[in-house]
Amino acid sequence: MKQVLDASLFKQFDQPFGLSHGLPGTAYVSEAFNQLENRQIFSRSWVFVGFAHEIPKTGDVIPISVGDLPLFLIRNDSQEVGAFHNVCRHRNLQIVDKTSNCGKLIRCPYHSWSYDLCGKLKNAPYFGGGAKEIPSNFSFDDNGLMQVNVEVWHDWIFVNLDENPQSFESFIAPLKVALGDNDVTQYRPVTTIDLGVVKCNWKLLMENFIEPYHVQFVHNKTTDQPLEDHYAVIEGDCLGSAVDLTEEQMAAAGPDTLGVTSKYLTLFPNFVMGTYQPDQVGVHLNTPIDAETTLQRRVIYLHKDASYSDAQIQALHDLWHSVHLEDHEMCERLQKGRHSPLAEQGGVLSPHWETSVRKFQELVANAIRPGLTR
Ligand SMILES: [Fe+2]
Known part of the structure; x- marks a missing residue:
């Protein structure tokens, strides 16, 4: 297996397709190549991640992984599918660990911070000392769950981690x-x-x-x-x-x-x-x-x-x-x-x-x- 990933991996693609060789074995077995794919492909494309009929009810959640990043899908109060980084803003715990229904709030089990189904932070108990105390310079609005671009075409859910994603319509x-x-x-x-x-x-x-x-x-x-x-x-x-x-x-x-x-x-x-x-x-x-x-x-x-x-x-x-x-x-x-x-x-x-x-x-x-x- 090639130890250094360089342009020679793809030299066969510099020639027009004839009786040509395909991608080398390294592209299929190397973890370093896999990480490159996570950065260059799965973090920049519309990636297919799930089936909308599998989260039919408000509050249904599914943890997923895209480009090695933990995300989750949710059915929100408007019956739309949302996608978020699966990380609590407090101590960055993976907040959804299994397919389930979270009810009206997504609650982190560690210190009970909770978010509504659109990711807005609603509770951060005892964060400022007492049960309802909040540090004066702390903003709930700035500490919601981080959204990810998501589109649903019929039953098929796609997410795109790119900050400026390709338009979904042009993708499909x-x-x-x-x-x-x-x-x-x-x-x-x-x-x-x-x-x-x-x-x-x-x-x-x-x-x-x-x-x-x-x-x-x-x-x-x-x-x-x-x-x-x-x-x-x-x-x-x-x-x-x-x-x-x-x-x-x-x-x-x-x-x-x-x-x-x-x-x-x-x-x-x-x-x-x-x-x-x-x-x-x-x-x-x-x-x-x-x-x-x-x-x-x-x-x-x-x-x-x-x-x-x-x-x-x-x-x-x-x-x-x-x-x-x-x-x-x-x-x-x-x-x-x-x-x-x-x-x-x-x-x-x-x-x-x-x-x-x-x-x-x-x-x-x-x-x-x-x-x-x-
Ligand atoms: Fe086949």
């Missing part, structure tokens, strides 16, 4: 173009697959989702989507692949397999959405933990007019669970391979089927380069 615009006339806000969540810890770098899960090359080999039991019918999607920072099947192909697909017209789309860095005709959408959340560990969860959505029995929803859940486990086995072995010196030149990418992977890696390289020391 390429995905909307790639979705065409499929209005994904018409879909409702029906089941969640908690896939837990995957022992690989977050980028491998993203790259795996956007290339169709592996599907026929890895998912030959779970999907019926011929490679030849796939094409890459590169629409600005929306990267992925898609497959258009004929009515005959869809009718010929096995009963327990996925054999429908589909789009596998992402928004850099970590939003993942699959659409499956005629009435299904899947969104999964990849949360990087460290260089070699990622948490993954998938929510399955059905069109609001679709009618599925509980057994059919369970079958969808089980199908996607199997598909993800097939991918995870490959991604965990990709991760192991990246510890080899051979991986330092990066794998060689298909100039036909892995164009979206190349583009994803270019976005990583472009984001990291300004943060390199030399």
